[in-house]
Amino acid sequence: MPKMTEKTAKILIIRFSAFGDVVQSLSLPSALAQTFPGAEIHWITRQDMAPLLQNHPHISRIWQLDRKKGMKGLIALCKEMRQENFTHIYDAHNNTRSRVISLMLRPLGMFGMGPQFIRRSIRRWKRFLLFRLRVNTFEMPFSGQRDLLEPLQPWGVSKLPPPAPQIFLSPESVEKAREVLGSYEGAIALAPSAAYFLKRWPKEYWKELILIFPNEKFVLLGGPEDSFLEDIRSAAPDRVLNLAGKCSLAVSSGVVSLSRLLVVNDTGLLHVAEQLGKRTIALMGPAPFGFPCRPSTKVMEINLPCRPCSKHGQGPCVNKARFHQCLVDITPGQVAIQIKALQGKSL
Missing domain, CATH: 3.40.50.2000 (Glycogen Phosphorylase B;)
Structure with missing residues (x-):
């Protein structure tokens, strides 16, 4: 046409x-x-x-x-x-x-x-x-x-996505994000939640990741139902800000824009970061259809014959050898190496 x-x-x-x-x-x-x-x-x-x-x-x-x-x-x-x-x-x-x-x-x-x-x-x-x-x-x-x-x-439309950014935040959302962040602006953002449990990197791994970086500040993003984020915050409460349930979708997107980088499960904020062109580590588990494609995102995954196992990751886990192996086998140390790489540093 x-x-x-x-x-x-x-x-x-x-x-x-x-x-x-x-x-x-x-x-x-x-x-x-x-x-x-x-x-x-x-x-x-x-x-x-x-x-x-x-x-x-x-x-x-x-x-x-x-x-x-x-x-x-x-x-x-x-x-x-x-x-x-x-x-x-x-x-x-x-x-x-x-x-x-x-x-x-x-x-x-x-x-x-x-x-x-x-x-x-x-x-x-x-x-x-x-x-x-x-x-x-x-x-x-x-x-x-x-x-x-x-x-x-x-x-006549190309199937290749146009370059980032493709999400355009309002000044009000960014300013509100700046207010809730305070001294945590420029910290590393973590999004440990997901709609289904099998899409979530293990809770203890997030705590280990925080402890690997004793001089870094972290921001936790999630919804009001994500009470488990407070347990993650307990790993280092003096340098972890828990914003679970405290931000709208637009303000959470603003928080991502003001963060240094994002570590995230297969969930909505992954796509916010990709559309912003923000440096991101995506922990991809059982579901196939939400994969990012921009070079700003580093995809971490484990190739297994049982993947993908369901449309949304709703389960059940079909891996008979090891439950939740697709995410359990991605270690905090491996993620830490990628964080350092994205920041131009060596571990």
Whole structure:
């Protein structure tokens, strides 16, 4: 498809959640803008994810879905969006809500009429082969951003992610992060949590890592449910700041931006760091689809025949030889070597 040179394209991206997926999807507007110069790009997302999209130079308008309003609210929002006369719609989510939006904005789509439309495939058959039969037909190495960009190739969009940064934090979020950090600005950030236990590097390993660096300050990032972070802080309470549950997603992203580097499990803050271009060590365990791809991120993983074992790392662990081996075999000493390397020092 030839590039458009006038403001004739009006594109809608549909991606509601989750945190990490929305952050990875932030490469989409820039990639689309490269193919459609001057395009007006809209995005519909969940209300709590909207702050992550703000300030993006290639997003013209953010439509916010209030889940409390249910299907009635969704339909009302669709009626309003229909007035925009979108020329292109990319369903990057592929769930019931996104299908309702697609149907209402292109009711004659089955007849080839209305906006050009692409829906990202969930690739159920490939996933079945991978997780049930241990046959991998996915392009390697895994890349979360490539999987989001690749469906847009029929529109001439490259599957290579645009350069960082692709998340643009508000000055208010960065300033709030600076306030909560205080003297810990420029410290090493650690994100020991993850949605599922099997994606978490062992708690005791985080404590050992902190003790390897007696002259460093550390910041712990997590949600209000991550009470175990206080135990990690106890390894060196005089130089570890626990921000679990004290920051919004936007402010946590600001903390990452003000940190020297990030050590993180396979979770949303990994993608924040990647989109910022922040130096990062990613501890990758059982799940395959959230892999980073930028050179600023050092991926640490153990190659095992049982990996990957599940879509999200929800388990159970299928390794009969050693439970949780994919992360247990990544030692604090090995991570410490990578921290030193990222800082240009020798251990």
